[in-house]
Amino acid sequence: MTSHSDSRSRVLVMGGGLAGTLAAAAVASHCDEVVIVERHTLPDTPVPRRGLPQARHAHMLWSGGADAIEDLLPGTLGLWLDAGAHRIPLPSGMLSYSPCGWYRRWHEPRYAVDDLYLIGASRDLIDWGVRTRLQADPRIRILTAEPLRLLGDRTRITGAVVQHGPGRQERLHADLVIDAMGRSSRATGWLGDIGVPAIPETTLDAGVTYASRRYKAPAGASGDWPAVTIQPDARIPVPGTAGSIIPIEGGTWQVALCGTRGGEPTGDPERFEEYARHMRHSLVADFLAAAEPDSPVSLTRDTASRHRHYGKIRMPAGFLAIGDAATALNPLYGHGMSVAALGARGLRDVASAMGxxxxxxxxxRAQREMGRPAAAAWRLAAGQDTFFTGTRGRRPTLADRVSRAYTHRLIRTAASNFTVAEALTRVMSLQAGAGVLAHPRVLLGAIRGPLLPPLTGPPLTAEEDAVKQSPSISNLRCS
Structure with a gap:
């Protein structure tokens, strides 16, 4: 075992995924060196990397998270767009079927909202853009090694032991160690090994299974194609089903289908579109019928929401957890990347404020600030997940039922009230906290209720309707 120590200040980030690289960006200006320890070699191009199987699934990067990334690493958004990512405006660029019906898209210029959008890109491209901008900073280096355990005691963490290969271990001393190892992080066990009390943990598991597949966008689907989402309705006493189409780089669509416990999709490619056909609305299936599959079906079941309550015990100084290592969210709501980005920006802001x-x-203080966006996203997810049939973890409380009743009132009103629709979109995109839903204008809108009759079908443009009505690929092949 070798030892490394010097007088330079150092931050050690365990995990080279999105949360880890953003955490490195957040602290780089407050130390001499940041070392990112990652088990697998990270690619120099936007291609799949080992250790990230979830990259094969659809990812939503909401504007709240994208803005935080751009703030931490200026120029990242331009890299994504130049490489083929889509900046999808909200709400005009989304076809969304809510539990209360279709949202209007508010196309008129007077309803334009410049700061609300969704980034349509593969996870590989998003991670590559962040890594590319990060590696321009000479204070940051990436070390290919495996973290083994923490150094220090129950009062202060002083570094970690990493392994480069059989029998080749190194003690890396650091002023700050950041756990960014995701859902599979072993840091809570390592903390216990040095005398830190057990970290309380809350789990909420709706039993969501995800099936994802890429499709070649059909002829007629332009570069400004909308995102499509079919949301579940937890009020119905049956398993929830949902689906989405996200246009990404390379003229392709990333398609995700999911179902809660008892209504899960399978990895069978022959049943992928059939499952989409039997969701609450068939629009996703209608569009897929005109497109051509471009990948196998990827399946995942590890989707439970898990929150580690680091703030409930006296933690040793010199240790932080970010992203899924602290709060792993049900991916149904697409908040994981944005929460990690907002947490990293909070980390930077605390470091700046405290010198x-x-x-x-x-x-x-930093852990508390990093946890704010995660707590907000947790409340959004739990407010729905607790009501699905078969959810494990806790049952709905009276407060949950009151909150759900108000939320559904807002959703129903938002279909015909732009003020309410914008407020809901700001909360969902993590541009604002849930407090905006209590603004007097929003409350008044909820009291008044819908101003227009509900839409009888999806608000398609002529181009979108033409794609929907086009002959299916499968029929063309058989003719």
Whole structure:
């Protein structure tokens, strides 16, 4: 075992995924060196990498998260767009079927909202853009090694032991260690090994299974094709089903289908479009009938929401957890990447406000600030997940039922009230907290209720309707 120590200040980030790279960007200006420890070699191009099987699934990067990334690493958004990503305006660029019917798209210029959007891109492209901007900083280096355990005691973490290969271990000393190892992080066990009390954990599991597949966009589907989402309705006492189409780079669509416990999709490619056909609305299936599959079906079941309550015990100084290592969210709502980005920006802001990363109360304050966006996203997810048939973890409380009743009132009103629609979109895109839903104008809109009759079908443009009505690929092949 070798040892490495010097007088330079160092931050050690365990995990080279999106949360880890953004955390590195957040602290780089407050230390001499940031070392990202990642088990697998990270690619230099936007291609799949080992250790990230979820990259094969659809990812939503909401504007709240994209803005945070651009703030941390200016120029990243331009890299994505130049490489073929889509900046999809909201709400005009989304076809969304809510539990209360179709949202209007508010195409008129007077309803344009410049700061609300969705990035349509593969996870490989998103991660590559962040890594590319990050590696321009000479203070940051990526070390291919496997973290083995933490150094320090129950009062302060002083680094970690990493392994480069059989019998080749190294002690990396650091002023701050950040756990960004995701859902599979072993840091809670390592903390226990040095005397830190067990970290309380809350789990909420709706039993969601995800099936994802890429399709070649059909002829007639232009570059400004909308995102499509069919949302589940937890009020119905049957398993929830949902689906989405996200246009990504390369003229392709990333398609995701999901179902809660008892209504899960399978990995059978022959049943992929059949499952889409039997969701609450068939629009996703209608569009897929005109497109051509471009990948196998990828399946995942590890989707439970898990929250580690680091703030409930006295944690050692010098340790933080970010992203899924702290709060892993049900991917149904597409908030994971955005929460990690907002958490990293919160980390940077605390370091700036406190004049560095080594103050006596820095890690406690930083963990609390990093946890704010995660807590907001958790409440959004739990407010629905608790009502699905077969959810494990906890049952709905009276407060949950009151909140759900108000939320559904807002959703129903939003279909014909732009003020309410914009407020809901700001919350969903993590551009604002749930407090905006209590604004007097929003409350008044909820009291008044819908101003227009509900839409009888999806608000398609002529181009979108032509694609929907076009002959299916399968019929053309058989003719």
């Amino acid at each position: 560095g990363i080594t103050g006596p109360r820095f890690t406690r």
